[in-house]
Amino acid sequence: MNLMKLLETRRTYRRFDQSRPVSAAAFNDMALALRWSSSAGNLQPLRCVFVTDPQIVEAVFPHTHFAALLPKELGTPKPGEHPTMYVVLTYEKKTKWTDTDAGIALSNLTLAAWGHGVGSCIMDNIDRPDIAEILHIPESVTIHSAVALGYPTHTSQIVEPKTPADLKYFLDAQKNYKVPKRPFSEFIFENRYPEV
Ligand SMILES: Cc1cc2nc3c(=O)[nH]c(=O)nc-3n(C[C@H](O)[C@H](O)[C@H](O)COP(=O)(O)O)c2cc1C
Structure with missing residues (x-):
């Protein structure tokens, strides 16, 4: 791998x-x-x-x-x-x-x-x-x-969060894990931190 x-x-x-x-x-x-x-x-x-x-x-x-x-x-x-x-x-x-x-x-x-x-x-x-x-x-x-x-x-698979606040992992119908991860835009910043 x-x-x-x-x-x-x-x-x-x-x-x-x-x-x-x-x-x-x-x-x-x-x-x-x-x-x-x-x-x-x-x-x-x-x-x-x-x-x-x-x-x-x-x-x-x-x-x-x-x-x-x-x-x-x-x-x-x-x-x-x-x-x-x-x-x-x-x-x-x-x-x-x-x-x-x-x-x-x-x-x-x-x-x-x-x-x-x-x-x-x-x-x-x-x-x-x-x-x-x-x-x-x-x-x-x-x-x-x-x-x-x-x-x-x-299995366990990374998925897009349904809403930015919803980072809870969950199980699908087959009891496989789904793990939401933040999109890049929300945590990777280039050259300067965004205004808060
Ligand atoms: C420091 C740390 C402590 C954790 N403690 C627990 C725990 O006590 N029980 C558990 O089921 N999972 C635990 N986890 C697993 C997290 O819930 C898991 O990493 C998170 O849901 C993200 O899933 P992923 O590891 O597949 O990215 C822990 C993870 C970390 C990094």
């Missing part, structure tokens, strides 16, 4: 084929992509827990909350559709760059996964204390975010 196609199709996926574990090749490339991430001052503050054991993935699952914009029965993966892997990003001391470093790492990670057909959902709506306990993450370490991963069983 060329780079622009990869960027266009690397969307958020929330239903997965739970019978299909993430391949070793995808695991290895996700690890490499995280290692290759840029960080301020090359300080590399992040640590990542790769959760692959199906029992531990299932223990983490109820502590990760999907698709706040949809009714629960539509947005939350059902049994058989759960992620088959999580990556949990952590840090010890927060600096003013940690969130930027994490954003770059999340982007690298999810793109590397999608290069292998592994879909992802970056997650902030997670129960950090519960996940920390399950994964034996010490109190001195903070969970930044988690990423749910697996082979998706739905």
